[in-house]
Amino acid sequence: MSHPDTGHCGVHIPDSFLSAPVCVGAYCLAGAGLTLASRRVTEAWNDRTVPLVGVMSAFVFAGQMVNFPVAGGTSGHLLGGVLAAVLLGPHAAALVLATVLTIQCLFFQDGGITTLGANLLNLALVGVYTGYGVFRRVSRWLPGARGRSVGMAVGAWCSVVAASGVCALELAASGTAPLRLVLPAMLVTHALIGVGEAVITLAVVSVVQRVRPDLVYCPGSVTALPAKAFVLPALAASLGVAILLSPLASSLPDGLEWVAGRLAFVEHERASVAAPLADYQLPGVASPALSNVLAAVIGTLLSLLVAWGVARLLARWVRRPSGGNTA
DSSP states (O other), X not given: OOOTTOOOOTTOOOTTSSOHHHHXXXXXXXXXXXXXXXXXXXXXXXXXXXXXXXHHHHHHHXXXXXXXXXXXXXXXXXXXXXXXXXXXXXXXXXXXXXXXXXXXXXXXXXXOSTTHHHHIIIIIIIIHHHHHHHHHHHHHHSOHHHHHXXXXXXXXXXXXXXXXXXXXXXXXXXXXXXXXXXXXHHHHHHHHHHHHHHHHHHHHHHHHHHXXXXXXXXXXXXXOOOHHHHHHHHHHHHHHIIIIIGGGOOOSOBHHHHHHHHTTOGGGOOOXXXXXXXXXXXXXXXXXXXXXXXXXXXXXXXXXXXXXXXXXXXXXXXXXXXXXBOO
């Protein structure tokens, strides 16, 4: 997350780190991938599952506000790809991450507009599908609850490392840093951050399994839950994280920022368009800490509303009659 004294979060790439051809290519790949995900995800949806996408987006946004320190003077935070995939399935998780990343970019200047396609590709697609694929494979190798736990942990770790590796390739392809330097630096740094991702993912899913085991995604099934039975407690938990934990977030540089400083390309960073709540600060609020908390609350609620709205539109679209033909 971007605190007042940091520039961006996790592997959110800011403007000017990538070349124009890499940005355009990433937008094309991300657009194609998210279009496919949106088509696949609606196959098992109904009106009662749509709110879950909203509350998961809110929780992921709030969770990304809390940076935790790791070894080497850097920090990391939850990416949430495998967490969302285990609870909602990988296609819905891709849409959750895409919603959060877009809101962070447009409203909080967290990740650049020109590089939004790359951030969507890395985190919402590569991170989610790699992590979930590893989770499923390990769960098959090690059946039972222990296998699922090991699979979640390994998958969550792999999601962070895979996203950072693709980010390094994009930086090298753009001429920002040599591949022989940026790839090992990104992989080693985010291998440490991935441990935190694994721990948080296991902790959250363990709580959900105890309280509402029916929320855990089962491929091929259709989840049918009363919306109010889960939305309000989940939203309260998300707001609790945003209000209570975001002030405790580490101010150490995140993984990409640390690597950029070590390899001397951090000075390339500049924003193409100013955002209304840049650096997670609310204009007109004198206290930076209070301003940060208020921005966290606004972002959490905005993520809920936008993701819920997008999911509802997709659910209606998939049920729309096509040309008078009936299945």
